Amino acid sequence: MASAANVFIHRLPEVSAHELHVLAVDDSHVDRKVIERLLKISSCKVTVVDSGTRALQYLGLDGGEENSSIDFDSMKVNLIMTDYSMPGMTGFELLKKIKQESSIFREIPVVVMSSENILTRIDR
Amino acid sequence: MDVLQLQRKLREHQAAMIREGFLDDQFSQLQKLQDESSPDFVIEVVKMFFDDSENLLNNMTRALGQVPVDFKQVDAHVHQYKGSSASVGAARVKNVCATFRNFCEAQNLEGCVRCLQQLQHEYSLLKNNLQYLFRLQEEIQAAGGSIPTIE
Numbered sequence: 001m002a003s004a005a006n007v008f009i010h011r012l013p014e015v016s017a018h019e020l021h022v023l024a025v026d027d028s029h030v031d032r033k034v035i036e037r038l039l040k041i042s043s044c045k046v047t048v049v050d051s052g053t054r055a056l057q058y059l060g061l062d063g064g065e066e067n068s069s070i071d072f073d074s075m076k077v078n079l080i081m082t083d084y085s086m087p088g089m090t091g092f093e094l095l096k097k098i099k100q101e102s103s104i105f106r107e108i109p110v111v112v113m114s115s116e117n118i119l120t121r122i123d124r
Numbered sequence: 125m126d127v128l129q130l131q132r133k134l135r136e137h138q139a140a141m142i143r144e145g146f147l148d149d150q151f152s153q154l155q156k157l158q159d160e161s162s163p164d165f166v167i168e169v170v171k172m173f174f175d176d177s178e179n180l181l182n183n184m185t186r187a188l189g190q191v192p193v194d195f196k197q198v199d200a201h202v203h204q205y206k207g208s209s210a211s212v213g214a215a216r217v218k219n220v221c222a223t224f225r226n227f228c229e230a231q232n233l234e235g236c237v238r239c240l241q242q243l244q245h246e247y248s249l250l251k252n253n254l255q256y257l258f259r260l261q262e263e264i265q266a267a268g269g270s271i272p273t274i275e
Contacts, residue, residue: 002211017254030208037157037165085203115207123164 001026002034003085006112019051021045021075023056025082025094035081047077052089055082061101077108084114127269134260135272142274144168146250151213152274170254173212179245179247180205184240198236205243205248218244 022044032048039046049055056062059077080098080107082091089097091112098105125133135201158165182202183237187198206221227235261271 001207003153006150006153028176028204028208028211030169030176030211032170033169034154034211035159037162041157041159083207085207087200115210 001028001113001115002031002038004115005035005038005081009010010052018095018110019043020078020106021047022081023055023077024048025050025080025086025091026028027083027086031083047075051086052082052091052094052109055094056097059098061105062096080110082110082112082114103107127264127267128258130264130267131269131272134257134264135156136274137257137260138159138254138274139200141253145219146214146216147255147274148213150210154174154213155273169212170258173208176250177201177205177206177217177251180208181240181244181247184243188236188240193233193236195228195231195236199225202228214250217243217250241248 021043022039024032024039024046026032026035026048028048033049036048047058049058053062080094082094086092087109088093095110095112098108098110116119138147142151154166175221184198185200185207187194187201201226202221206218206225209215209217209221220239224236224239224243228241264271
């Protein structure tokens with residue numbers, strides 16, 4: 001995913017006033033390190049997690065306690081970048097879970113990246 | 125050897141690694157991410173890649189040794205390896221992974237075993253080449269010089 005992220009990040013609009021907070025999701029240790037560095041060098045605030053489950057936990061969407069608006073503001077995520085193929089929950093499944101939310105979470109753009117170049121391998 | 129000679133050696137070695145397909149542009153992208161605030165970035169990523177490699181190659185070996193072979197499981201490991209090799213610019217490793225995946229899909233055990241051997245070989249070559257690269261970098265830095273990056 002990290003090589004795909006390169007291409008995407010160079011196209012991110014300049015964010016001058018506030019830092020973009022990106023939540024990056026990838027099960028690969030190597031990819032997490034590269035994405036984190038890429039985003040930091042692009043002046044983004046980064047949170048990196050290793051699975052869809054952890055991403056949902058971070059967002060407070062894991063069916064636990066309701067997230068109060070105060071908590072949400074302090075870690076407000078502007079963009080989610082996720083690898084597609086991960087054990088457990090795929091990036092696409094994560095996207096679906098987030099979009100099922102009837103709140104601000106629905107509006108967070110989610111980018112799913114895949115290193116697959118054979119389309120039929122990406123389960124729609 | 126003085127700094128200039130070391131730097132030339134490094135440049136030549138990097139150029140050779142690219143020419144021979146060991147590394148592709150992604151590696152130079154990684155170098156661009158390195159700076160004073162993250163001076164060991166490339167080495168750290170590569171070390172992670174080495175750990176990953178050893179883990180995944182072991183996993184593949186074990187998976188191919190089972191009776192019967194679960195090709196989906198083998199493929200899962202190869203897919204992961206393909207991903208991380210692509211992320212560090214390890215082109216030859218990545219290419220063998222692509223072929224390997226085709227054999228997994230075809231459930232061709234012989235093809236898979238051959239690919240695994242090839243992967244181990246490519247990984248070994250890459251590791252030696254990169255370790256040499258890093259040693260040259262260390263020597264240059266120790267001598268007070270700066271590291272030339274891949275153009």
